[in-house]
Amino acid sequence: MQSIATILGLLPRDELEIREVVTDEAQATLVATEYRYHGQLVRRDVEARLKPIDLTLEAKEM
Amino acid sequence: MANTAGVSVQFKQDAMAAILNGASALKAALYLASATTGAANTAYTATGEVSGANYTAGGVAVANANAVQITGSTAYWTPSANIQYPNVTLSTSFDAVMIYDTARANKAIGVWTFSPQTVIAGTLTLVMPANDAANALLRS
Numbered sequence A: 001m002q003s004i005a006t007i008l009g010l011l012p013r014d015e016l017e018i019r020e021v022v023t024d025e026a027q028a029t030l031v032a033t034e035y036r037y038h039g040q041l042v043r044r045d046v047e048a049r050l051k052p053i054d055l056t057l058e059a060k061e062m
Numbered sequence B: 001m002a003n004t005a006g007v008s009v010q011f012k013q014d015a016m017a018a019i020l021n022g023a024s025a026l027k028a029a030l031y032l033a034s035a036t037t038g039a040a041n042t043a044y045t046a047t048g049e050v051s052g053a054n055y056t057a058g059g060v061a062v063a064n065a066n067a068v069q070i071t072g073s074t075a076y077w078t079p080s081a082n083i084q085y086p087n088v089t090l091s092t093s094f095d096a097v098m099i100y101d102t103a104r105a106n107k108a109i110g111v112w113t114f115s116p117q118t119v120i121a122g123t124l125t126l127v128m129p130a131n132d133a134a135n136a137l138l139r140s
Helices: B009-019
Strands: A003-006 A009-012 A017-024 A028-037 A040-050 B026-032 B069-071 B074-077 B083-101 B107-127
Touching: A003 A028, A003 A040, A028 B107, B009 B069, B009 B074, B026 B107
Parallel strands: A040 B107
Antiparallel strands: A003 A009, A017 A028, A028 A040, B026 B083, B069 B074, B083 B107
């Protein structure tokens, strides 16, 4: 049985409620994976897919 | 066909490559949502930086095996691997990462933001976009 490291130590994956929260924003797409044990949040991972920022180098008209 | 004004893409590439070359030693630090870190910051600062279990002040190293490239009139660059903070607990909301160069007195490269997040006994992964003219992390 697979175990997950949490603030309460290793817990069986089967006993955890796992929820993914996906947020798409202008500057990043975020995926937060929340693990709850009897309603208590015991682990939260975040994956942030960063989007570009642009350097602006422009030639001014003469 | 008319002429067009513009900064040469060669200049853009050279300007970016002057900083993001093999001599750079980049790191990525995280900042609290309550901080004011941004484009006006010239260098890494500990002010407003996150703290928590398994997070080291100054952040983590950033892989920089990608050369600055050109497609059309765009010069671009992306770190060569995702940035990870494994097994951390960052219980106060953070919403920004600064990439900076320890080989140049910690001078800042840029700050990227996202909605406020926390991490509990978990891993924060900053997934790098495709390194192309449309998606690269830094474009000019």
